[in-house]
Every structure is written in structure tokens, then in C-alpha cells.
Amino acid sequence: MLSKLLIANRGEIAVRVIRTAKSLGYRTVAVYSEADANSLHVDMADEAVCIGPAQVSASYLNAEAILDAAQKTGADCIHPGYGFLSENAAFAEACQAAGLVFVGPPAGAIELMGSKRRSKIAMQEAGVPVVPGYEGNNASDEELTSAAADVGYPLMIKASAGGGGRGMRLVQNESELADNIKRARSEAKQAFGDDELILEKAVIEPRHVEIQVFADRHGNAVYLGERDCSVQRRHQKVVEEAPSPFVTPELRAAMGEAAVKAALACQYEGAGTVEFLVDKDRNFYFLEMNTRLQVEHPVTELITGQDLVAWQLAVAEGQPLPLAQDQIQLQGHAIEVRLYAEDPAMEFTPQTGTLHQFSPAAGDGIRFDTGVRSGDDVTPHYDPMLAKVIAWGSNRDEARRRLVRALDDTAIFGVTTNRYFLSRIISNDVFGKGEATTAFLQQHFRDDPSVNPMKPGIRELAIAGCILDHGISGQAAWGNALSTTTPIKLSTGEQTVEVKLNRTGNRWTASTEDQTHSLEVISAEPDQLCMIDNGIRQRCQYHRAGDYLYLQSSGMAWTVQDVTHQPPEGAGGAGSGRVQATMDGAVIDVLVEPGATVKQGDTLVILEAMKMEHPVKAERDGIVGQLLVKSGDQVHRNQLLVEITATETAEPENA
Missing domain, CATH: 3.30.700 (Glycoprotein, Type 4 Pilin)
Structure with a gap:
């Protein structure tokens, strides 16, 4: 019998796992960085251990410190949550070597599915349909350039070890290829420590539909319906819902059977998600398998009435799956949105600061999964997600109405969020008709009021x-x-x-x-x-x-x-030539030098924050005067990076 669970994660997923574990009688152990010492998941756990400074490499990715915390507290099992070490095969093996039960799949399955290249080959051998592309052993720039001509444009560059849109680039033609390979490699290396890339033929305006699978060590495997994750920005999910408004019962069965086949092919155990692209003719293609609990798992829980964390713990204890396939029933509709501290009017740059007030709305069919509360600081060290807001209804329209109201009634003061943007998506007629594809935001939200500055009237x-x-x-x-x-x-x-x-x-x-x-x-x-x-x-x-x-x-x-009693502020702001940091972060590239001529919209500096690259662009034409940062510098929001002076008017010849 397992009795004490260490959660090797932070934020809302740590809080969510702790709640279920406590309800099942487990003692719980939180781990935390110095930046998270006063966080909600630390307060909720029975015990907590500091595992290092704010940097993830020295704390939440520090496997040795986490295993030491488990030994100190007498934990007998570890739940990795998602992100961080959740899909790290070496960590799963280290847990086993230390006599701890890893609440997740075997290391072999993690390793196989953690490589987009190897997993795609394995799925082809298992008879699961895949997107055409290149996943050869040689992933050099020269080989990718050559292979791209065979794959054809448009195509996707993807980090083999990646996920969450990191290291992923859409390439429309050959002229864009070299720069996008460079950027994809850079982002992949920073996010995953591995810059191996693959190529895939771009499926234009597809649906992104994923299947929740579960398997136990007794040879049982089931699927628990699908989730539609088509509404995306920069290849990152914004809205998830279950069931998909596009999927028919016949397609659900076919995709579910393919997903189970994928799980059995890698001797899977526990919770996993098989992701597919579905074209307009309802042909589906394997994308990847996430060997962990997904961010969007609550929508599946709400339509099945099952607690997936409880299922994970049962499988980890060696129990058979709680239900057989014919016992799994889907009821109603659930929609989830990801509430972020980000500014849609500034190209969704992450925001930091103090949450002066955070009061989630309540009501029938409403669920908030969050790891923050009033008074907490949103730092630049971690993902800026504040909460997952989920609504269930007896039908899709009821779920939509409840979700919009929950978003509108939630009080958030202190940091800018994407709340209004999310509300506008759920209220949108195209989304309401169930017609949103992966191109939805690009097609319908370029000029939406929610992505423009909100000026008080x-x-x-x-x-x-x-x-x-x-x-x-x-x-x-x-x-x-x-x-x-x-x-x-x-x-x-x-x-x-x-x-x-x-x-x-x-x-x-x-x-x-x-x-x-x-x-x-x-x-x-x-x-x-x-x-x-x-x-x-x-x-x-x-x-x-x-x-x-x-x-x-x-x-x-x-x-x-x-500002009634304050002196006037100095020059600055849009169009002034004073280019400032849009967030706290690190400078990873400086693309200009003093004296260079730049045009409005040119990228001057690239910042890295919260695992993503963010270009800082010129807001006017001119000449670079002062260049105040260099690659590797840490900067704060609104810090002056570059000064651009007006372009001098050329003297006429023979004057």
C-alpha cells in the first residue's frame, strides 16, 4: 500500500494532485523553489521541502534534490504533474532505482514517445496513420534543407523532443527555411536541451483532436473520449473542449481504437494522450503522444465523472483500471480556457507583478484549477498561467454561457490577463457553431477589441x-x-x-x-x-x-x-524611439548595432521569458543610437534596451 505522495511540481497541477491524494488518504509532500516559498501548493501539503533557487534548472529540474526530498520525508511515490520532469525517462528510472513508485508510464515508453522522430516511426510500424514528412537520423541543416524539397511547402519544423509549440515553425516557402531552422533549433535547445528537428507536411486548417488513454500493468487499455484543442495561438492551446463538436461517433471510435493501439505498442501504463490532426474530410494523423496527465484533463473528468488522478494512483499501486471500455459513458459538454498573466494588446507578452486581488467566480458547473491567490507575486521564472477555468453544461451552449459568466465575474487586479480575450473567443459565432480550426484566431481575432489596448472612456x-x-x-x-x-x-x-x-x-x-x-x-x-x-x-x-x-x-x-499631484513624465512610449523590454526576461540575441538603419517592425532584440522567445521590434523608422544591452543580460519590464533616433534627411547632391 502506498501512503505518502511527493508532488514533483508546482502551481495549479500540484494543488490539483494534492487535493485528490488527500481525499484518498495519502500524506502529501510538496517541493518548492525559493521563489515559491509562500505558494498555495506549499501551504496545502502536509510537508514541504525547498529544493533550490528560482531557476528551474536548479530546482524543479533538479532530480537529485527531489529524490533527496522524498528520502527525507519518507515518501514512497512521486507524481510528476506535467512539464518539468514529467516526461523525463531518466527521472522515472531514478525513482525506481531509489525504491520509489513513479506515478506515470515506464521509462521506455517515455523515452520512445519523447522523440517525435522515433515515435512517428513506431506508430507507422503499429499501423497508426501519421503526417508525411522527414524523420531521418541525419537532422543537419543541410539534410533538412534537402528533405524539405521532397516534403513540399508549406511544412512544419518541429523539435523532436518538444511540445507546447516550442521549437515549432511554419514555413511557407524555401526562402523562409534557413532562418526558421535556426530559430527552431535555438528554442528547442533552450526548452528541452536537445536541438534535433523533424519536418512534417503542413495540414492546412486542421482540427487538433486528442484522445485520453489509460492502461494498466494487466494488459488493459481504454480511451475516455476526445478533446478538441483546435483553438491555438503560436501552436499553444488556448481552449479545450470535450466532446469535439466536429467528431462523429464513428470517428471517435476509430481514433480511440488507434490511440489504444498506440499505447499498447509501447507497453504503456497510466494516463496518456494521443494527439491527432484531423483534416476537413475527417482523415486523422498521429502527431505525438504525451506520456503524462494533460493540462486539459479536467474537461474529460467532467464529461466522464471520473477523477483521472485517482486513476493514476490506482494504476501506480498495481490495481486494474476502474472501468472497462463499455462502462465509460460521456455526458454533457465541458470547455476549458487557460487564464494567463499576459497582455493580448502587446502580442501576448507575459506579465509580472502582484495579484492584489484574485477572486474566482463560483456557480453551478464551474470549476477553477489554480495555484495562486490574492497577494501572490507572478514572477518571470515560470509559466504565466494563473488558472484553468472550466465549465460543464448539459449541452455545449450551456457550457459556453457558464464559462463566459465565470470569466466576466472573476475579479483579477494587479496584472494584465487574457480574460477578456478568452471571453470573446467563447462568445464568437464561429466558435459557437463548432467551426473553429487551428487557423481560427489568425482568421478572426487579428483586429478583435480584446487584442487592442483597452482605453478607458x-x-x-x-x-x-x-x-x-x-x-x-x-x-x-x-x-x-x-x-x-x-x-x-x-x-x-x-x-x-x-x-x-x-x-x-x-x-x-x-x-x-x-x-x-x-x-x-x-x-x-x-x-x-x-x-x-x-x-x-x-x-x-x-x-x-x-x-x-x-x-x-x-x-x-x-x-x-x-497623477494629479505628479510632475509630467518624460518622453517615452510608442513611437518615441525608446525601445523598452516588454517583460522580465533574458536577452538571447541582439540583431542590430549602433548606427544601423532600421524600419518600423524590424526585430531589434530577442528576449526569452517563461520558456518562449519574444521579439522586441522597432516602433518607428530611424537609426540605432544607444544599444544598452547585450546577449545574456537579464532585463526587467520597461527597461530601456535601444534608443532610435530620427533618420537624418540626406543633403541634395551638388548643393
Whole structure:
């Protein structure tokens, strides 16, 4: 009997595993980096051990420190979660050598499926359909260039050891190949320590559909339906749902049988996911097998009524699978979105800072899987996902409605998130019809309001004025009919607006040079304003941190700063020539030198943060003046990287 489980991970997946383990009677052990000392998963576990500094290479990827923590605490089994060491065959073997049960598949299966090249060959031999491409032993630049001509364009470059969109590039023609091979190798090496690449023929506008499989050591294997993960950005999943609106019962059975065949071919045990591309004619092709629990496993749990972590622990103990294939039933519909600390208006760059308030919404059919809480810091060291928001409904539309409401009603103050972007996706008509492919975001969200800066209008300025003027705290008496007028200045990020506030009793009027808006305040609490706006009684959530005021209403969010008593800020911002870091991170490449002529949109510097590369581009034409960073530097958000001066006007000849 296993009794004490160490979770070799952090964040929401560690919290999620701890909850199930405790419910089954296990004692739990958390591991944490110095940056995570005050995190939720540490507080939830029965015991916790610090395994190193913030850098993942020295903590969550430090197998020796994790095994030492297991020995110190007397743990007899280790759950790896996902990411980090979850698909590391050497770690699985090290657990076994240390007398610990690894809650996952055998090392041989991890090693085989961890290589896109070898796994693709194995699937071909097992009779599972695969995407045509090149997966030869020789993966040199010269060989890939030669093979690309045979594969044909467009094609995908993929990191053989990769996943999550890292080391992956779409190449439309031969002229793009060399640079994309270089970038794919660089990203693959940083993310996985392995720069081996393969090529695949690009399947245009496919569906990305995956099958959840489970196998035990008694020769049993089943599939638990499919998940549609077609809505993606940069090859990373944004929305996942089960069942797929595109998959027929016949296709589900065919894909499920192929997935089980894939699992049996590598002597699999435990939870795994076989991913497929499905074209418009419902032909499907093997992509890869993830030998771990997937981020999106909750949607499968909600439509099957099963706890997949409990299944994992049962298999790890040597028990047979809880259900046979004909006992697995699918009910209702579930949709999951990944709530990230990122700014959609800045090309989705990760955001860091303090979560002043994080209050997940609650309600029927709503599930939040999160590892953060109010007061936590979002650091640049790890993935910026704050939570997985999942909604279940008796049908797809009910699940969509519940999910949109859950997103709109969740209060998040302190960091910019993709919440409004996610809400817009779920509300979109094309998504609603079940027609979203992997090209959905590129086709329908290039100019969506959710990917553009949210500038507060006169209504939001009026609300901000109500809150800021005299510091509304819920104790104010509104009976005084005396009229007062107060001028304030509010910074909206790109500009400063002068607002004249007039208050008579509980009625406020905000005026700028060309606009006026009035509100009637009903009540004010420390985090919520109740008002009548245009005859409609409604609420606005807010949080004040110093001079900054965070507002949230109807699913949208704004940030304003009270600069009434501050001197004007210096030059800077878009188009000023002052190119600043968009996030905390490391400089991995500098592509310009002082004196170089650049055009608007040219990439100047490449940053690496949270395992992804992020280009920093010129916002104007000009000449590079100061270059303030070099490759290898660590930078902070808004740090000045490059200064661009205006292009000098050339003297006319023979002047």
C-alpha cells in the first residue's frame, strides 16, 4: 500500500494532485523553489521541502534534490504533474532505482514517445496513420534543407523532443527555411536541451483532436473520449473542449481504437494522450503522444465523472483500471480556457507583478484549477498561467454561457490577463457553431477589441473619479446636497486626461474637454461600486493600490493612475524611439548595432521569458543610437534596451 505522495511540481497541477491524494488518504509532500516559498501548493501539503533557487534548472529540474526530498520525508511515490520532469525517462528510472513508485508510464515508453522522430516511426510500424514528412537520423541543416524539397511547402519544423509549440515553425516557402531552422533549433535547445528537428507536411486548417488513454500493468487499455484543442495561438492551446463538436461517433471510435493501439505498442501504463490532426474530410494523423496527465484533463473528468488522478494512483499501486471500455459513458459538454498573466494588446507578452486581488467566480458547473491567490507575486521564472477555468453544461451552449459568466465575474487586479480575450473567443459565432480550426484566431481575432489596448472612456473616467475623489470607502454619507467641483488628472497609460468632477449628493458628473458623463452612486464598498448608469443599476469591481486604480466591469478591465499631484513624465512610449523590454526576461540575441538603419517592425532584440522567445521590434523608422544591452543580460519590464533616433534627411547632391 502506498501512503505518502511527493508532488514533483508546482502551481495549479500540484494543488490539483494534492487535493485528490488527500481525499484518498495519502500524506502529501510538496517541493518548492525559493521563489515559491509562500505558494498555495506549499501551504496545502502536509510537508514541504525547498529544493533550490528560482531557476528551474536548479530546482524543479533538479532530480537529485527531489529524490533527496522524498528520502527525507519518507515518501514512497512521486507524481510528476506535467512539464518539468514529467516526461523525463531518466527521472522515472531514478525513482525506481531509489525504491520509489513513479506515478506515470515506464521509462521506455517515455523515452520512445519523447522523440517525435522515433515515435512517428513506431506508430507507422503499429499501423497508426501519421503526417508525411522527414524523420531521418541525419537532422543537419543541410539534410533538412534537402528533405524539405521532397516534403513540399508549406511544412512544419518541429523539435523532436518538444511540445507546447516550442521549437515549432511554419514555413511557407524555401526562402523562409534557413532562418526558421535556426530559430527552431535555438528554442528547442533552450526548452528541452536537445536541438534535433523533424519536418512534417503542413495540414492546412486542421482540427487538433486528442484522445485520453489509460492502461494498466494487466494488459488493459481504454480511451475516455476526445478533446478538441483546435483553438491555438503560436501552436499553444488556448481552449479545450470535450466532446469535439466536429467528431462523429464513428470517428471517435476509430481514433480511440488507434490511440489504444498506440499505447499498447509501447507497453504503456497510466494516463496518456494521443494527439491527432484531423483534416476537413475527417482523415486523422498521429502527431505525438504525451506520456503524462494533460493540462486539459479536467474537461474529460467532467464529461466522464471520473477523477483521472485517482486513476493514476490506482494504476501506480498495481490495481486494474476502474472501468472497462463499455462502462465509460460521456455526458454533457465541458470547455476549458487557460487564464494567463499576459497582455493580448502587446502580442501576448507575459506579465509580472502582484495579484492584489484574485477572486474566482463560483456557480453551478464551474470549476477553477489554480495555484495562486490574492497577494501572490507572478514572477518571470515560470509559466504565466494563473488558472484553468472550466465549465460543464448539459449541452455545449450551456457550457459556453457558464464559462463566459465565470470569466466576466472573476475579479483579477494587479496584472494584465487574457480574460477578456478568452471571453470573446467563447462568445464568437464561429466558435459557437463548432467551426473553429487551428487557423481560427489568425482568421478572426487579428483586429478583435480584446487584442487592442483597452482605453478607458468617459464612463470609466467618471467611475474612477467617484472612487478616487475623497477616497470612497463605503462609510461616506451621501445626504449632503452641497455641490463640489474637483479637478483631477488621470493617466491611462498612453495619455493623461484632465477630468473635472462635480458632485451633488450621490450624483457625480465627470467632464473632459469634449465629453460628459453622470453616475448616481448607490453604495460603495472597499472593492465594489454600486451605481445607476444611464438608468441601469449595475456594479463595478475595483481595487486601489497607491495611485493606481484597477477597474473591472462587464468582463472588461482598465487601469488608471492618479497623477494629479505628479510632475509630467518624460518622453517615452510608442513611437518615441525608446525601445523598452516588454517583460522580465533574458536577452538571447541582439540583431542590430549602433548606427544601423532600421524600419518600423524590424526585430531589434530577442528576449526569452517563461520558456518562449519574444521579439522586441522597432516602433518607428530611424537609426540605432544607444544599444544598452547585450546577449545574456537579464532585463526587467520597461527597461530601456535601444534608443532610435530620427533618420537624418540626406543633403541634395551638388548643393
